[in-house]
Amino acid sequence: xxxxxxxxxxxxxxxxxxxxxxxxxxxxxxxxxxxxxxxxxxxxxxxxxxxxxxxxxxxxxxxxxxxxxxxxxxxxxxxxxxxxxxxxxxxxxxxxxxxxxxxxxxxxxxxxxxxxxxxxxxxxxxxxxxxxxxxxxxxxxxxxxxxxxxxxxxxxxxxxxxxxxxxxxxxxxxxxxxxxxxxxxxxxxxxxxxxxxxxxxxxxxxxxxxxxxxxxxxxxxxxxxxxxxxxxxxxxxxxxxxxxxxxxxxxxxxxxxxxxxxxxxxxxxxxxxxxxxxxxxxxxxxxxxxxxxxxxxxxxxxxxxxxxxxxxxxxxxxxxxxxxxxxxxxxxxxxxxxxxxxxxxxxxxxxxxxxxxxxxxxxxxxxxxxxxxxxxxxxxxxxxxxxxxxxxxxxxxxxxxxxxxxxxxxxxxxxxxxxxxx
Amino acid sequence: xxxxxxxxxxxxxxxxxxxxxxxxxxxxxxxxxxxxxxxxxxxxxxxxxxxxxxxxxxxxxxxxxxxxxxxxxxxxxxxxxxxxxxxxxxxxxxxxxxxxxxxxxxxxxxxxxxxxxxxxxxxxxxxxxxxxxxxxxxxxxxxxxxxxxxxxxxxxxxxxxxxxxxxxxxxxxxxxxxxxxxxxxxxxxxxxxxxxxxxxxxxxxxxxxxxxxxxxxxxxxxxxxxxxxxxxxxxxxxxxxxxxxxxxxxxxxxxxxxx
Numbered sequence: 001x002x003x004x005x006x007x008x009x010x011x012x013x014x015x016x017x018x019x020x021x022x023x024x025x026x027x028x029x030x031x032x033x034x035x036x037x038x039x040x041x042x043x044x045x046x047x048x049x050x051x052x053x054x055x056x057x058x059x060x061x062x063x064x065x066x067x068x069x070x071x072x073x074x075x076x077x078x079x080x081x082x083x084x085x086x087x088x089x090x091x092x093x094x095x096x097x098x099x100x101x102x103x104x105x106x107x108x109x110x111x112x113x114x115x116x117x118x119x120x121x122x123x124x125x126x127x128x129x130x131x132x133x134x135x136x137x138x139x140x141x142x143x144x145x146x147x148x149x150x151x152x153x154x155x156x157x158x159x160x161x162x163x164x165x166x167x168x169x170x171x172x173x174x175x176x177x178x179x180x181x182x183x184x185x186x187x188x189x190x191x192x193x194x195x196x197x198x199x200x201x202x203x204x205x206x207x208x209x210x211x212x213x214x215x216x217x218x219x220x221x222x223x224x225x226x227x228x229x230x231x232x233x234x235x236x237x238x239x240x241x242x243x244x245x246x247x248x249x250x251x252x253x254x255x256x257x258x259x260x261x262x263x264x265x266x267x268x269x270x271x272x273x274x275x276x277x278x279x280x281x282x283x284x285x286x287x288x289x290x291x292x293x294x295x296x297x298x299x300x301x302x303x304x305x306x307x308x309x310x311x312x313x314x315x316x317x318x319x320x321x322x323x324x325x326x327x328x329x330x331x332x333x334x335x336x337x338x339x340x341x342x343x344x345x346x347x348x349x350x351x352x353x354x355x356x357x358x359x360x361x362x363x364x365x366x367x368x369x370x371x372x373x374x375x376x377x378x379x380x381x382x383x384x385x386x387x388x389x390x391x392x393x394x395x396x397x398x399x400x401x402x403x404x405x406x407x408x409x410x411x412x413x414x415x416x417x418x419x420x421x422x
Numbered sequence: 423x424x425x426x427x428x429x430x431x432x433x434x435x436x437x438x439x440x441x442x443x444x445x446x447x448x449x450x451x452x453x454x455x456x457x458x459x460x461x462x463x464x465x466x467x468x469x470x471x472x473x474x475x476x477x478x479x480x481x482x483x484x485x486x487x488x489x490x491x492x493x494x495x496x497x498x499x500x501x502x503x504x505x506x507x508x509x510x511x512x513x514x515x516x517x518x519x520x521x522x523x524x525x526x527x528x529x530x531x532x533x534x535x536x537x538x539x540x541x542x543x544x545x546x547x548x549x550x551x552x553x554x555x556x557x558x559x560x561x562x563x564x565x566x567x568x569x570x571x572x573x574x575x576x577x578x579x580x581x582x583x584x585x586x587x588x589x590x591x592x593x594x595x596x597x598x599x600x601x602x603x604x605x606x607x608x609x610x611x612x613x614x615x616x617x618x619x620x621x622x623x624x625x626x627x628x629x630x631x632x633x634x635x636x637x638x639x640x641x642x643x644x645x646x647x648x649x650x651x652x653x654x655x656x657x658x659x660x661x662x663x664x665x666x667x668x669x670x671x672x673x674x675x676x677x678x679x680x681x
Contacts, residue, residue: 038680080495080564083647090647091654235680243673250666254659261655262467265568273569273644274561 035234037222045248046110060096070194075150076275094264104290118330119221125322127214141200144193151272167305225330233399292356300368326387334393348374457579476504479639492543495564499537518542558609567644581633584612
């Protein structure tokens with residue numbers, strides 16, 4: 001079974017390596033000639049952008065860790081030392097800090113892309129589920145990273161979020177003690193959060209590898225949501241999508257740079273410029289913006305255990321999304337009702353974010369309850385029913401025909417409907 | 423259908439825009455006015471520090487604020503950042519007596535500060551600071567501008583915001599009325615008074631001028647990298663805009679044969 005690979009590379013050194021370890025052949029296959037649907041729009045940049053963002057986070061994080069002190073007495077000042085005395089420390093740190101926000105912006109758009117074009121549907125269910133695992137790992141990593149500067153919001157955010165686990169009967173308090181390494185957020189907590197914050201990104205790399213491996217088995221979805229049928233439907237990944245991703249990366253870097261260089265603290269909380277003080281609770285404990293919708297769901301329920309369960313459910317429900325959505329048409333382009341309702345769901349999420357930033361009183365309680373209700377209604381009621389009652393538009397016969405307009409038009413409506421509902 | 427979708431999309435955008443002010447949590451009580459926005463030298467993407475103002479602010483800090491407030495994150499050497507020459511930094515530092523480790527007998531030793539020393543703290547520890555201030559702790563000022571909602575405008579408003587309490591307003595013992603402080607009762611007595619310091623450049627020393635100067639100084643203390651950051655940012659963004667154009671042109675060229 002074992003044997004040398006036959007390599008087509010001309011360069012003798014490349015050929016020598018490739019014969020023994022065919023990484024060049026693999027890269028050529030997966031990123032060179034890899035057949036990719038020819039009709040991607042710019043929303044298909046966001047996977048690559050997330051990848052670039054992860055690399056930026058790991059690179060800056062390694063240099064921050066060289067100067068950071070995971071000690072409750074030193075942590076805050078060590079971050080300020082990075083900002084003031086380490087060469088370009090302010091740049092590295094602001095890139096890392098704003099990189100977390102950029103990571104969530106990019107990932108949320110990536111997820112929305114998947115939902116709008118039905119990328120989670122068969123045969124890409126496992127690919128999608130790995131993506132949900134990536135989101136969960138990202139959230140854990142971001143949360144622990146936010147604790148490290150040991151400002152007021154770091155400390156109190158950590159206290160509130162870890163305390164959520166205490167809602168679970170019997171096992172809850174034990175989990176909390178385990179997370180804290182004691183009976184309050186303190187030195188052991190900071191130390192283990194630093195360790196895990198350094199570890200989890202590499203776990204992320206592993207799961208992202210699986211995510212991409214699964215992607216290269218099923219192939220990419222596309223804005224039409226129909227399968228690739230002939231080689232005319234595809235283009236080699238390089239140079240067509242390497243260059244298209246490069247355009248996206250440049251624009252993404254402009255947005256990133258504007259945050260880092262001109263508004264580095266815009267998305268942060270002023271309270272985190274005050275060193276952690278266990279004896280003084282800030283007036284409002286607010287998580288980072290990317291957690292606000294979940295925070296609103298948590299607070300929309302008067303019962304703590306139920307709130308915690310709903311908050312976790314709001315993400316876990318994504319795991320079963322491929323089976324909740326009963327429509328077999330992938331792209332929202334051909335689903336006239338879904339195409340409207342997905343925006344209503346986005347509206348609910350944005351509204352939840354706003355509710356999360358405000359004190360849970362008055363109108364905000366009502367709004368967060370309505371939005372929470374709609375959030376779950378969308379997944380648990382609307383999507384299962386919609387697939388049964390919605391009449392999809394006729395699907396194009398093939399990607400290449402839809403794109404180039406050559407050859408016959410779309411299949412007759414009847415044929416498409418038969419195809420969708422056998 | 424298309425119209426409805428556009429409407430929903432527009433609604434989402436509108437909600438996001440409306441959300442922007444609502445996203446700032448309301449920390450202050452309702453009757454605290456918003457600090458009036460000032461025209462700071464460091465505002466905007468081309469902003470830099472008015473060094474003369476920052477140096478006057480250093481004088482205000484040294485002669486007034488530093489009696490109670492520390493500036494723990496700063497070293498005297500950092501003052502080069504507001505345009506002090508090495509000789510001026512050395513002279514400024516040497517006015518202050520700071521702890522300098524142990525002498526040969528193992529006793530704590532004090533001596534004149536050097537540029538490498540941290541700014542002298544007015545109190546040896548938190549307890550001493552509270553004891554001297556009616557139980558209140560004067561916060562460290564290194565990051566104060568970043569650490570308050572409203573930032574420079576807010577700090578400036580607090581320094582200018584002392585007034586007599588309105589009739590019927592119940593003040594606690596030892597507290598002072600301030601228009602902009604949440605709850606209006608601040609432990610810090612009015613720190614600035616007209617003519618309190620004498621500027622060498624002849625700038626008038628009224629409260630608003632001194633407040634403006636010391637806030638400029640504190641903004642620099644909190645964000646000493648700002649000028650370098652913004653200047654680098656302009657170059658980086660220009661470069662990226664150029665790269666975007668170039669990359670897009672290459673993309674158009676490559677894709678021209680498949681469209």
